[in-house]
Amino acid sequence: MENLNKNLKHLRLRKRLSQGRLSNRIGIGTSSISAYEKKRSVPKITTLMKYSKFFKRNLDELVNEDISKLDQEKTQDTKGDKLRVLPILVDAQNEEMISLVPVKAAAGYLNGYSDAEFISELPNFRMPFAELSENKTYRAFQIEGDSMLPIPSGAYIICEYVQDWELIKDNSCCIVLTDDDGIVYKRVKKDFQNNQLLLNSDNPEYLSFEVSLNQVLEVWKSLGFVSFTLPEPAGNNKK
Structure with a gap:
């Protein structure tokens, strides 16, 4: 769990949320959030599930990975050279709707x-x-x-x-x-x-x-x- 506290802080800051605003969003006390991020306390599994659901990260990533490095290592195709599926509809004259x-x-x-x-x-x-x-x-x-x-x-x-x-x-x-x-x-x-x-x-x-x-x-x-x-x-x- 060496990366857990860093991951929780990274995910919060990436959304530009203060500890107070995150507390309001996921129902965890501000003091508890601070303690988790400073590694003074370890969240229970029910608390980790709240983090997992809110940030849409699985528990393995939260606990074992360095999410900040994962986010940097995964490069996205910014130019759109790879296929992106975009369904469109056309009318009877074959004109796009x-x-x-x-x-x-x-x-x-x-x-x-x-x-x-x-x-x-x-x-x-x-x-x-x-x-x-x-x-x-x-x-x-x-x-x-x-x-x-x-x-x-x-x-x-x-x-x-x-x-x-x-x-x-x-x-x-x-x-x-x-x-x-x-x-x-x-x-x-x-x-x-x-x-x-x-x-x-x-x-x-x-x-x-x-x-x-x-x-x-x-x-x-x-x-x-x-x-x-x-x-x-x-x-x-x-x-």
């Missing part, structure tokens, strides 16, 4: 993103906008939460598929699908030297966090959004 992933389908998308049958069951449509090329693949994702204000919760983000992650412009807004966090909408900064992406929120109340490239499944560049929440007029103070 845009698949919509609503919030209620977000959990299922993590498991079904490469499943043609799952994609076919999503709402699929076309958008007659000149800004959308016939030679590219688009998808729409509904977001929830206020981490990217002023874009409101419930907005639909219209995205273009990114095959070559090296083309991602730093600080551009993207939908990122990851093993750990599912669908997230953030500003992305590349850190390929450390085999990771840095994800930032526009709402300053939310901390930035890193994701290992080995956890990234898809990246979609944001082009625009559709919202049915209309903004209030500027200076509209009700009396």
Whole structure:
């Protein structure tokens, strides 16, 4: 168990979580988390299971491996030269449709993103906008939460598929699908030297966090959004 304390700290910091915020997320006391990371105490198996489920790491990795080294050694194909399965739908004219992933389908998308049958069951449509090329693949994702204000919760983000992650412009807004966090909408900064992406929120109340490239499944560049929440007029103070 020589790496356990280092692994627990590494996983927490990689998500940019304080000990207090992690405590709230997994139901373990802050003092206990501190003790585990400083090797003053060894977590029970039930506690390790909470860590394992939250960080999506198996118990063998948590206890026996050096996860920080594993994350660095596993290199990801950033250019997309290797085959990535991307199911698409076409209409009767053989023109590609845009698949919509609503919030209620977000959990299922993590498991079904490469499943043609799952994609076919999503709402699929076309958008007659000149800004959308016939030679590219688009998808729409509904977001929830206020981490990217002023874009409101419930907005639909219209995205273009990114095959070559090296083309991602730093600080551009993207939908990122990851093993750990599912669908997230953030500003992305590349850190390929450390085999990771840095994800930032526009709402300053939310901390930035890193994701290992080995956890990234898809990246979609944001082009625009559709919202049915209309903004209030500027200076509209009700009396």
